Amino acid sequence: MSDSNQNDPLEKFFQKKAGEYNISYQEKDWRSLEKRLDAVDTQHAARRKRYIAAAVILIAFSAMAYFTYQNQQQIDSLNKQLAQTEELSNPPANNHNRETGQKEPGTPKKGEEQLDESSNISSPNDQKVSVTESIPGQNTVNKKSSPSVERSALDHLAVNSVDCLNCPLTDYHMRFMVDQSGIAPVQLQKSARKEATEKRKTDITLSQSPDLATDDGPRASIGLVAGPDLSTVGGLSNFYDPGFKIGFTFDYNINENFAISVGAIRSNVRYTAEGQEYTPPKGYWDYGIQASQAYGQCILIDIPLNLTYRFMHFDHSRLYASAGMSSYIMISEDYQFQYATNQPGLPRGWKAETGTKHYFSNASFSVGYEVDISRNLSIRAEPFLRIPVKEVGWGNVNLFSVGSLVSLNYQLY
Amino acid sequence: MIKETIKGCRKRQRKSQKKLYKRFYAYGMSITLRYAESRDEAAEILNDAFMKVFTNIKKYDTDRPFKPWLRQIIVNTAINHYHKTKDHLMVDQIDFGDNEIRSEEEILSGITYDEIIEMVQELTPAYRTVFNLYVIDGFKHREIADMLGIAVGTSKSNLSKAKQNLQSILEKKFI
Numbered sequence: 001m002s003d004s005n006q007n008d009p010l011e012k013f014f015q016k017k018a019g020e021y022n023i024s025y026q027e028k029d030w031r032s033l034e035k036r037l038d039a040v041d042t043q044h045a046a047r048r049k050r051y052i053a054a055a056v057i058l059i060a061f062s063a064m065a066y067f068t069y070q071n072q073q074q075i076d077s078l079n080k081q082l083a084q085t086e087e088l089s090n091p092p093a094n095n096h097n098r099e100t101g102q103k104e105p106g107t108p109k110k111g112e113e114q115l116d117e118s119s120n121i122s123s124p125n126d127q128k129v130s131v132t133e134s135i136p137g138q139n140t141v142n143k144k145s146s147p148s149v150e151r152s153a154l155d156h157l158a159v160n161s162v163d164c165l166n167c168p169l170t171d172y173h174m175r176f177m178v179d180q181s182g183i184a185p186v187q188l189q190k191s192a193r194k195e196a197t198e199k200r201k202t203d204i205t206l207s208q209s210p211d212l213a214t215d216d217g218p219r220a221s222i223g224l225v226a227g228p229d230l231s232t233v234g235g236l237s238n239f240y241d242p243g244f245k246i247g248f249t250f251d252y253n254i255n256e257n258f259a260i261s262v263g264a265i266r267s268n269v270r271y272t273a274e275g276q277e278y279t280p281p282k283g284y285w286d287y288g289i290q291a292s293q294a295y296g297q298c299i300l301i302d303i304p305l306n307l308t309y310r311f312m313h314f315d316h317s318r319l320y321a322s323a324g325m326s327s328y329i330m331i332s333e334d335y336q337f338q339y340a341t342n343q344p345g346l347p348r349g350w351k352a353e354t355g356t357k358h359y360f361s362n363a364s365f366s367v368g369y370e371v372d373i374s375r376n377l378s379i380r381a382e383p384f385l386r387i388p389v390k391e392v393g394w395g396n397v398n399l400f401s402v403g404s405l406v407s408l409n410y411q412l413y
Numbered sequence: 414m415i416k417e418t419i420k421g422c423r424k425r426q427r428k429s430q431k432k433l434y435k436r437f438y439a440y441g442m443s444i445t446l447r448y449a450e451s452r453d454e455a456a457e458i459l460n461d462a463f464m465k466v467f468t469n470i471k472k473y474d475t476d477r478p479f480k481p482w483l484r485q486i487i488v489n490t491a492i493n494h495y496h497k498t499k500d501h502l503m504v505d506q507i508d509f510g511d512n513e514i515r516s517e518e519e520i521l522s523g524i525t526y527d528e529i530i531e532m533v534q535e536l537t538p539a540y541r542t543v544f545n546l547y548v549i550d551g552f553k554h555r556e557i558a559d560m561l562g563i564a565v566g567t568s569k570s571n572l573s574k575a576k577q578n579l580q581s582i583l584e585k586k587f588i
Contacts, residue, residue, distance in 0.1 A: 008576075010576055010580065011548045014533075014549060015548060015549060017526055017529045018549045021439060021440075021443035021526050023439040026456070030434055034431075037467065040464075041425060276468070
């Protein structure tokens with residue numbers, strides 16, 4: 001409380017009179033305030049729309065990725081069944097049943113030769129033994145434990161190597177072979193067979209299916225990343241000058257589809273902030289006047305920690321999506337201030353090498369496309385979005401960033 | 414009832430915002446008129462203060478009285494405004510003399526609120542601000558010094574001169 005002189009009549013007089021106000025309300029003052037409130041509400045609405053749009057895009061993208069993954073799984077499943085079917089028609093070279101057996105009626109000779117060379121498929125009784133040995137764990141008649149099919153055998157039976165386009169098998173023949181092998185019957189229709197054959201032509205082969213490729217796929221990789229960065233404060237608009245990112249990333253593959261990545265990326269961030277979005281430490285605005293605009297240029301280390309999901313695999317490329325958190329370590333901060341009125345003596349700027357750390361300050365989202373350029377090298381293009389979770393920097397700003405990173409990746413092992 | 418209004422303000426309902434504004438308009442103007450040089454300037458300061466109120470309404474603790482919170486925002490806004498304008502007006506400091514402070518109770522009691530405001534507005538911004546903060550709003554000299562970025566001695570000196578000037582104005586106009 002004030003240490004005023006309680007006996008000072010002048011003070012007592014003014015204190016008393018200050019409470020005897022009788023001020024009439026003026027609507028024009030409210031209208032002036034209302035305009036400002038409308039402007040703020042418009043900004044809020046625009047920001048909300050942007051967030052909703054981003055959420056819708058994310059959900060749509062996730063749904064698309066999910067359905068694409070499901071389709072891919074179905075394709076892989078069909079390929080496997082097709083491969084097994086092909087194996088029945090063309091068993092591996094080390095199969096001991098090479099006798100031509102009893103032919104099924106209606107089986108053309110040309111196709112028979114190809115089949116009979118590898119297995120006695122046409123003879124059901126003999127077939128059971130050979131099929132048991134060639135198809136793992138299938139036949140209930142033969143109790144022998146079935147040797148697992150060697151991967152080399154499967155390679156031998158890779159769909160592309162069997163020219164079943166020329167194989168005049170009838171549907172009936174196919175169903176018979178499948179039934180005898182003990183595999184759950186595949187009701188192959190002509191159209192389905194043709195479709196499976198067409199799919200083989202598109203280079204999605206067994207040797208490149210996810211399950212088989214995992215054994216030979218790289219476990220980790222390092223990458224050199226670089227790309228432009230557009231940053232802003234308060235929302236995804238009003239960008240200033242573009243900055244730049246350059247650094248390294250390390251990826252560890254959990255399996256063919258998932259990977260964890262971490263990185264250290266030096267970022268040159270440039271942004272502009274309105275007065276109310278920029279909050280330096282308490283007491284800085286000693287003169288009581290807040291800057292109307294602040295321009296920031298910061299050097300920071302962006303440490304992303306992401307989970308990557310590869311949702312579409314092609315022959316030598318793949319599509320992926322990443323999400324995670326980024327931590328920022330501020331290396332240097334340089335701010336320039338502008339004021340509504342030209343006041344001498346006001347701070348025009350502030351800069352320092354702060355070194356402050358902001359752990360998990362931003363959520364990170366990206367999608368990307370990776371292309372293998374050699375056995376161990378690949379290139380990625382990855383647009384990204386960073387959304388603030390916490391305020392960062394000396395100005396305590398909510399920093400949004402968008403950009404695109406291009407990286408050269410080397411498979412380690 | 415005010416809690417319902419504040420609840421509406423938190424949802425950015427214009428109706429609630431206007432209701433709150435109208436309810437505390439006179440109170441707010443009674444503060445800003447003392448810090449401003451004119452009624453328009455006082456309205457501008459008041460609107461700046463209410464913008465801060467509506468922007469930060471979610472930070473307000475509804476279990477505490479609203480008026481002191483509002484008052485603090487208005488006073489801080491007035492000081493910010495003072496800092497914006499003080500350099501322009503530094504040359505306008507007028508010293509009304511070194512008269513002794515005397516009591517003229519009979520004359521003083523007849524003076525209206527509006528006349529008081531006019532007298533206070535005749536002071537220079539520096540004197541007026543220190544006088545308001547100390548005499549009316551109850552801040553200590555150390556607090557005033559921190560808020561205005563001046564020395565404690567300067568605050569005391571400005572208060573003394575403000576009182577002298579007000580005394581002179583009183584004598585000129587009413588005595």
